[in-house]
Amino acid sequence: MKLFQWYYSPLLVLGAWWLPTIEANAETDVETNAVSVACRAGMNTAAGSTGNVNIGSKITPANAHNASLTVTLIYSCTNLGSTAGTVSVCLGADGGSYNPTNISPRYMSINGPGTNPRLAFTMTQNNILWGTRNGSGSEYNSGARPIAAGSTITGQTSIKFSLVSDPSNVNATPGVYTSNFLDTGNTTLRYEDNDLAHPTGDCTTGIQIPVRFPFTVQATVIPSCSVTSASDVNLGSHSASKKSITGNNPSAINVTCTKGTPYTIGLMPSNKRVDGAGVMSGTGGNTDKIAYQLRSTTGIAGQIWGNTATSTTLGNGVLGKINGVNQSYPVYVTVPSADFKPDDYSDKVTIQLNY
Template identity: 45%
Template sequence: MKLRQWHYGLLLLPIVLWLSINSAHADITCTASMNTGTVNISNTITPSNANNAQITGTLTYSCTNNALSERYASVCLGVDGGDYNSAILHPRYMTGPNGSKLAFTMTLPNGALWGNDNDSVYKPNSFLIPPNTTVTGHVVINVSLLPNFGNTVASQGVHSSDFSGNHTTLTYQSHIDQTTSDCEKSPYEQRDFPFKVQATVINECKINTTSDIILGSRPASATSFIGSNNRAIDMTCTSGALYNIGLAPSNGDVTGRGVMIDTGSNNYLLPYQLLSNSSGRVWGNNGSTYATLTNGVTGEGNGTAQLHTVYVTVPNSDVKPASYSDTVTVHVNY
């Protein structure tokens, strides 16, 4: 009887696993830029335009297909609140000297806020890129200063907001199928596109209104009477701007000593003196600059309307009864 022995063994065969993923985001490279790095709203911001100055910037994105076959690309471009406060999108702030600020906003062509969440990123339609080809797109971004956030009190100097580093995000993805290419879904590539927004505040003074000084009716025998108007000059100057106001009667006298003329025949004269207070301080115009005007009224702007009272004294009204007037020119040196 023959016994047969069967030997059992475990034979290990190498198995190669192949996994095909229908995505090719690494086959493309994308970049973006904003106005070649700087969006300059204006070099002449004053209280007059600090609430509405604006400019358009151009956001450019380019994608290159490095594959041997065509690809669809999806890009998303987002921006946060900037270096002042990255979490706040509206308003954003530029900062300047001594804590001065300018509030601004950035919006897409449809007026929507440009931001960094799903509702505010800029996301153009997916686009086809032939092999070994670069496709470039553009979108206009509106950059505007905002009212009601204290921009008019900003002081002189350059104000800026920095969007470098992680303040901007370009995410992109490619796919052979347009319907499945989505830059908001992982996996995707990511990079930034640094830029800054800036505006320069300059010193300016603007006369908003002037009001007449009405002396009223006086008897011909009256002597040395005085009148005034506490809203005679209404003006606004840049915050921190030093100014010196000169007053010039129509006869050009630099010491503020003018002459009113009767409005009927223009034959009779009534002398008067311009004053800066009721105590008799002369208000004239003996200089053409802030430094050379020594009989003017000085002050410092605060970005809001400031009122100045003008006093007039008439030393003697013993003249022909009539209506008398004169025109005074206001000179503001800053």
């Protein structure tokens, strides 16, 4: 059982109150010159290996719109020839296994391509949407780089993976969300080599490697609840002769939980009474105490709201709504009598979430 506590005060004024392995698989570029280059790449892993990008293992409604992770996309090229030359490398990715044509945003899901629930995310390079040459976004281009005969060069760029503001993210249920970027089509690895007399840096006529740089993007949504705000119940000002005083705040407690997460809410006065029966204290040296009762429904005999609820039993608490958006809960307070010394009376109440 996880507990989340927040405090508010009843007041009485008197009163009460988240590219395939550029496995540039030794693809030999046969040309009239003796420059023969092979390239490979890897996302968040060594060039030539399958990568994994875990945007987050604790995604909740609080970070489902902005959790992010920046990783390194690495490439390496080896000149297998006997002549020095240049090589340029271009790397790109489409929308992934969920929907290859959709990159703004891209999606991860629990149950596979095109299914719900899902999480929306973006992949950017230098704050620009990272995509493919023939699709949307911009691919990475290394520009022409010198490469000596028999040598290997390496390079890299940073790719930022970010969850974004999207209704599907707020309403995501607990689970592991994934999208696969396969080396058979979701990623692109082109390289172009030439001798030193004919350098090129645009990869436009370069080789598209059949085995590229596969990777998986994932994020894990966990059950979570939090009190987003709490406000006082002000019972107003009353004369000493006033009996059966009632008051309420229709949005005293506001709670946000991961969609589908069951929870209960308990309230406990500062005297630790689990039946919700508390006392308000005055100011200064005033020793008078005003008894009050917390309730979940209106009226002088409304349903008592205490703190015997757990994550599996309701007790005298309130059952939470589980649709994933911010929920408001009213709190009602009753006071039998105001026959006490004139003063401002208040008490602190603990809000306990059980989930």
